[in-house]
Amino acid sequence: MSNSSRPGLSPPATFPATLPASRAGQAASAPKASAGTAPAGKLSDSVRAATVIALCVAAVWLAGRATGAPDGLVLAAALVLSTVCCWALGVLPEPATTLLFFLCAILLxxxxxxxxxxxFASTAWWLMFGGAVTGVALRQTGLAQRLAAIIFRGRVGSYRQVIGTVALSAVGLAFLMPSTTGRVLLLMPIVLALADRLGFAPGSNGRIGMVLTVAAASYMPPTAILPANIPNSVLLGAASSLYGVNLSYGSYLLLHFPILGVLKTFMLVWLVCRMFPEHGPIAALPQQEAGAPSRQEKLLAAILALAVAGFATDTLHGISPAWISLAACIVCLLPGVGLVSSRTLAEQVHLTPLVYVAGFLGLGAVVESTGLGTAISAALLRWLPLSPGHTAANVAALGAVGASLGLMTTLPGLPAVLTPLARQLAQATGLSLEAVLMLQVPVFSTVFFPYQSPPIVIAMQLGGVGLREGTRLCLALAALTLLVLLPLDYVWWRVLGYLP
Incomplete structure (x- = not known):
């Protein structure tokens, strides 16, 4: 997928007047992102997509015949599997796959x-829309560049240091702001402004690495912090309402954060630097005499400060971060405020990423409403050999069930499917109810494909990074998690006495 075909917000119209010498040639040769121009593709791409869809439909039909599944469930499974495979393999452009899903779901x-x-009615969609508008305002006013200079001053001696600082900023913010998408919306314009100042043009490894670091570090390590994102918040509420189990902040943090938080952050930084390397030296940020903030910068800073305060205290006032983001967006668009004009809104807030986000959120809703998720989990549990006394095998089997369900839907909905089965699973495995509940965390913290996590997709779309790069990083990090982190996590659980 070429950079020009990647959906997302357009990059800033201009780059710094003087790029570091090692980046100048790269920036000059980098493809220009364009909202309205994209290669048409080849007919063979459509043939390949049709082949993938036909194989998915055939596989589901054969499985349905073998298991005697109802026709409605088979139809839903065929549609979901076809859509997921098209997204994961990139055989069709993201908007084409999404619109095809909408059409087939309605017609069938x-x-x-x-x-x-x-x-389209979800809070995640409106969070992204509001964040897209405020992101444009950050760039237009120059506030993003000012914040980047303040936050990262003296911390960009090497590319690894840049990536590490971005990752630590994303994880550290999770302790203060419970909304993952809110953290993405706050950090992304600042990180993009820093990428511009460092001379990382759109399509360069440095820019891709910085965007993907924000995407991954805003979601994956914070799953070990309660309540820093939607899945562990759903788990917290479901465990309390269904079983009267109250998950405490301290015990949750001690169990999950050392491995899934700290070590995963270090692994993410190492992997990004290896997969998207920048071999040239990183020039120091130009020491420019910062002028006084303009009226627009001061106004936008006040709007964002109020929005961030609202994000951080949503558990107190009960107003969703989505509506706070939308309110900030409306203020930016008001006549006389002068932060985002109607023309700028039309040119720089693009429809493609918004349609895509609505698509995978709708897919998760279809999986839930049709009972597909429950049917798959029940079938997997019948096939898996769960028995008390085989702790390692039971833990691996439960992880496989969760991972399989996570591939069919988005991860935020996973606790809603698995938590009602927890008591049955505890009896089948001989594990404690709390241990079975907590075993969901390693599952929803491991992302195989970007579409599984809405905040990751939103970050990629805002940063103009395509699914191919995001999928490469997610698969590599998931493989290392399975091979290294989860075995360490298993040992850590045994040390703490959660597993026999």
């Missing part, structure tokens, strides 16, 4: 329109 009566298009 897989689910009601209110379910299929529920992504």
């Amino acid at each position: 009566h897989v689910a009601p329109a209110s379910v299929v298009f529920s992504g």
